[in-house]
Amino acid sequence: MKSLLEYLKQSQEEKKAIGHFNISDLVALKAIFNSARNLNLPIIIGVSEGEREFVGVSQAAALVSSLRHEYNYPIFLNADHTHSIEKVKEAAIAGFDEIIIDFSNLPLDENIAKTKEAITLARSINPQVVIEGEIGFIGKSSEVMEKAPEGLELTKPEDAKRYIEETKVDVLAPAVGNMHGLLKSMVSGDVKKRLNIELIGKLKEATNGVYMTLHGGSGTADSDFLAAIKAGMNIVHVNTEIRIAWRKGVEQALKDKPDEVAPYKLLPIAIDEIGKIVTQRLELFNS
Numbered sequence: 001m002k003s004l005l006e007y008l009k010q011s012q013e014e015k016k017a018i019g020h021f022n023i024s025d026l027v028a029l030k031a032i033f034n035s036a037r038n039l040n041l042p043i044i045i046g047v048s049e050g051e052r053e054f055v056g057v058s059q060a061a062a063l064v065s066s067l068r069h070e071y072n073y074p075i076f077l078n079a080d081h082t083h084s085i086e087k088v089k090e091a092a093i094a095g096f097d098e099i100i101i102d103f104s105n106l107p108l109d110e111n112i113a114k115t116k117e118a119i120t121l122a123r124s125i126n127p128q129v130v131i132e133g134e135i136g137f138i139g140k141s142s143e144v145m146e147k148a149p150e151g152l153e154l155t156k157p158e159d160a161k162r163y164i165e166e167t168k169v170d171v172l173a174p175a176v177g178n179m180h181g182l183l184k185s186m187v188s189g190d191v192k193k194r195l196n197i198e199l200i201g202k203l204k205e206a207t208n209g210v211y212m213t214l215h216g217g218s219g220t221a222d223s224d225f226l227a228a229i230k231a232g233m234n235i236v237h238v239n240t241e242i243r244i245a246w247r248k249g250v251e252q253a254l255k256d257k258p259d260e261v262a263p264y265k266l267l268p269i270a271i272d273e274i275g276k277i278v279t280q281r282l283e284l285f286n287s
Contacts, residue, residue: 047078101115138178
């Protein structure tokens with residue numbers, strides 16, 4: 001089986017993107033994995049610090065590993081938005097395939113210094129772990145909000161160039177008009193996020209073609225997804241849409257079966273709802 005870096009190289013060459021979807025439970029994992037297998041596409045499962053606290057760091061690693069080995073399938077695990085050296089250590093020890101080191105809230109000098117420290121530790125534990133770093137600010141959480149977070153900040157090409165040269169991360173997560181979470185006005189789909197495609201191209205050029213991830217993909221216009229991938233995005237993150245689909249499925253199941261108490265008889269509807277979203281996104285990212 002090819003490594004995550006090999007799949008990233010392939011995505012770069014083919015102008016496609018690997019789908020990254022977050023989980024908080026087995027329902028989402030089953031839905032995402034089933035959709036990826038049906039399309040025969042590699043997949044990245046993300047767990048944020050909050051999601052790791054709920055699922056368990058070792059437990060998330062064991063679940064993904066079990067699917068990879070049982071089905072001989074390219075499913076990879078990412079420690080999404082890791083904000084401390086200790087959490088980086090936990091993920092590296094647990095065997096995560098990728099770790100996103102996120103000190104983007106700090107000034108650039110401090111961000112670079114802390115990222116380099118975290119990389120040294122992670123690579124001392126697992127030399128093969130893929131490291132992603134973040135600069136710019138796109139908000140903090142995958143939730144539905146009344147208004148956009150304050151302080152959203154686009155990534156400057158000169159900052160990206162310096163960051164890549166000094167940290168040597170494998171993947172860059174920039175701010176290019178993307179945003180974590182969704183505004184309430186976006187939930188219906190009438191309002192879409194719009195990306196700065198020109199900036200993506202400049203960042204790709206400034207960093208000599210480094211792999212890049214689009215975080216906060218939920219609610220983005222399809223045309224912008226396609227343009228962003230063509231301009232150089234290699235991974236696309238979707239989380240809030242998954243959470244909304246999970247809730248929609250659970251609520252529908254409880255409505256349809258008000259007297260049912262067996263989770264395994266209720267939750268398949270949530271799996272179906274999440275699967276619809278994942279399939280749509282994967283088909284788009286690989287079109």
